[in-house]
Each structure stands twice: as structure tokens, then as C-alpha cells.
Amino acid sequence: MQLLDKKELNFTPILIISNTVLLALLLLMAMINTGQLGKLANSKTPTLVELNDGTSARVAPAGHNERSLQTISDFVGRAMVNLMSWNALPKSDELDPLKKPQLDSGVQVGDKKITTKAWATGFALSEDFRAPFLKELGNLTPNDIFNGTTQSALIVRYLREPEKLNEGKWQIDMVANLVIFQNGDQVGKAISFNKSIFVRAIDTPPLPPNASDLQVATYRARQAGMEIYKIQDLDLGK
Numbered sequence: 001m002q003l004l005d006k007k008e009l010n011f012t013p014i015l016i017i018s019n020t021v022l023l024a025l026l027l028l029m030a031m032i033n034t035g036q037l038g039k040l041a042n043s044k045t046p047t048l049v050e051l052n053d054g055t056s057a058r059v060a061p062a063g064h065n066e067r068s069l070q071t072i073s074d075f076v077g078r079a080m081v082n083l084m085s086w087n088a089l090p091k092s093d094e095l096d097p098l099k100k101p102q103l104d105s106g107v108q109v110g111d112k113k114i115t116t117k118a119w120a121t122g123f124a125l126s127e128d129f130r131a132p133f134l135k136e137l138g139n140l141t142p143n144d145i146f147n148g149t150t151q152s153a154l155i156v157r158y159l160r161e162p163e164k165l166n167e168g169k170w171q172i173d174m175v176a177n178l179v180i181f182q183n184g185d186q187v188g189k190a191i192s193f194n195k196s197i198f199v200r201a202i203d204t205p206p207l208p209p210n211a212s213d214l215q216v217a218t219y220r221a222r223q224a225g226m227e228i229y230k231i232q233d234l235d236l237g238k
Contacts, residue, residue: 064201065167065168065201066168066201067170067201067224067225067226069161069162071224071226072162072170072172072199072226073159073161073162073172074224075124075199075224075226076159076162076172076174076197076199076228077156077159077174079121079124079221079228080154080156080174080176080195080197081154081156082117082118082120082121083118083121083122083137083154084118084152084154084178084193085117085152085153085154086114086115086118086141086142086145086150086151086152087104087115087117087145087151087152088103088104088105088106088115088145088146088147088148089103089104089148089151090102090103090104103146103147103148104116104117104146105146106119106145106146107119109134109135109137109138110135110138111138112135112138112139112141113138113141113143113146114134114137114138114141115141115145118134118137118141119134120217120220120221121221122134122137122221123217123218123221123222124221124222124226124227124228125227125228125229126200126227126228126229128229129228129229129230129231133231142180142182144182149182149183149184150180150181150182150183151180151181152178152179152180152181153178153179153181153188154176154177154178154179154193155176155177155178155179155190156174156175156176157175157176157177158173158174158175158176159172159173159174160172160173160174162199165198168200168201169198169199169200169201170198170199170200171196171197171198171199172196172197172199173194173195173196173197173234174193174194174195174196174197174234175194175234175236176192176193176194176195177190177191177192177193178190178191178192178193179191194233194234194236195231195232195233195234196231196232196233196234196235197228197230197231198228198229198230198231198232199226199227199228199229200226200227200229201225201226202222202225202226202227203225204219204222204223204224204225207219
């Protein structure tokens with residue numbers, strides 16, 4: 001009986017085809033990834049972020065010690081208004097016609113008192129500047145603030161565009177009036193309050209879990225990543 005010859009299978013063509021298909025798939029994946037990277041590179045950087053306290057803020061790429069001019073102006077304006085606008089009365093939405101209004105008892109600074117809001121805003125000042133400034137603020141704050149018959153408001157008339165002094169430091173000039181309202185007077189007495197304010201960039205660490213009221217007050221005053229380290233009289237002759 002004649003044995004049939006066994007034909008040997010040749011796997012070379014199969015391997016060539018498999019490698020070709022695999023290379024084509026890899027090339028296609030590379031092209032897709034390249035396109036996605038291109039889209040990311042050309043996409044705009046997100047400008048709206050949510051802060052730890054739930055509020056939103058617009059951001060832009062910047063160096064570690066860089067701050068936008070608008071951010072500096074907002075920080076200085078808000079800090080100065082809160083420091084110099086004194087009011088012991090509760091907010092209008094907290095007033096209860098059936099109860100006697102709970103006045104702010106203030107915070108003791110030496111032998112004087114300042115409003116709680118001014119004290120909390122004081123954490124926007126550098127540590128070496130905060131204590132002497134708050135002491136002077138106590139000397140300026142009328143005692144009648146705390147019985148509700150006197151109030152003040154800082155009316156900012158002009159904030160000059162921040163001037164960069166060096167890396168991470170700026171000067172901003174402010175022209176304002178400090179208006180004192182006493183005994184129901186709705187007109188008030190205006191006092192010139194023209195100052196040069198000096199600010200610098202700082203690091204503001206995030207709030208720890210279960211933060212205390214003091215830690216929260218400190219964080220809120222410094223969350224813009226800046227502090228005021230000097231305030232001096234503005235020379236309007238310049």
C-alpha cells in the first residue's frame with residue numbers, strides 16, 4: 001500500500017498578514033491619540049474654579065508669585081472697606097421685630113475695642129503689621145459704635161492700577177473718604193482717607209478638616225494668596 005505524502009503547512013504568509021494588521025491598528029491608535037493631544041493643546045485653559053468654601057473664581061495661568069491686577073485691586077478694595085467700615089448692628093435679614101437686636105460686642109485690642117468684622121479682616125495683614133494696625137484702629141473706632149448709635153463707611157473714590165515693585169510685591173494707591181454717621185444722621189461727616197497700600201504674594205494652605213472659627217477667619221482673609229504689609233499716607237502731590 002502506498003503511503004500518502006503529508007504536506008507541511010507554511011505559516012509565513014499568516015504571520016506576515018497578522019503583523020501587517022497589527023501595525024495598521026497601532027498606527028490608527030497613534031493617529032487618534034495625536035489628534036486628541038492636539039485638541040487638548042489648542043483648547044482654552046479652564047478659567048472658572050471652585051474654591052474650598054464653595055465660591056467660584058476665575059483663574060488664569062500664572063507664576064507662583066504672580067497675581068492679576070484685577071485680583072490685587074479686588075483684594076485691597078475689599079480688605080480696606082471691611083477694615084474701615086464699622087457697624088455693630090446685625091444684618092437686615094437678622095433683625096427680629098419681636099426681639100432686641102443683638103449688637104456686636106466687639107473684640108478687645110489693648111484697652112480699646114474694634115468690630116468683629118474688622119478683627120477678622122485683620123488677618124489679611126502681615127503678622128508684623130497686624131498688631132500695631134489693629135491697635136491704631138482701636139484708637140480710631142468710636143465707643144458709640146458698640147451701642148448702635150454710630151456707624152462708619154469707607155467710600156472708595158479711586159483705586160489706582162497696582163504698580164509692581166518687584167517679584168511678588170505691588171503698591172496700589174487709594175483715594176477715599178471715611179464717612180461717620182452719628183445719632184441717626186443720614187448725611188454723615190466725611191474725612192479724607194487717602195493711602196498707599198503695599199501688598200505681597202503669599203502661600204495660603206487649605207483649611208484642615210474640622211477647622212476652628214479662628215482658622216476659618218484666617219483662611220477667608222488670606223484666600224486670595226496676598227497680604228498687606230504696609231499702609232502709608234498717599235502723597236497726592238505726585
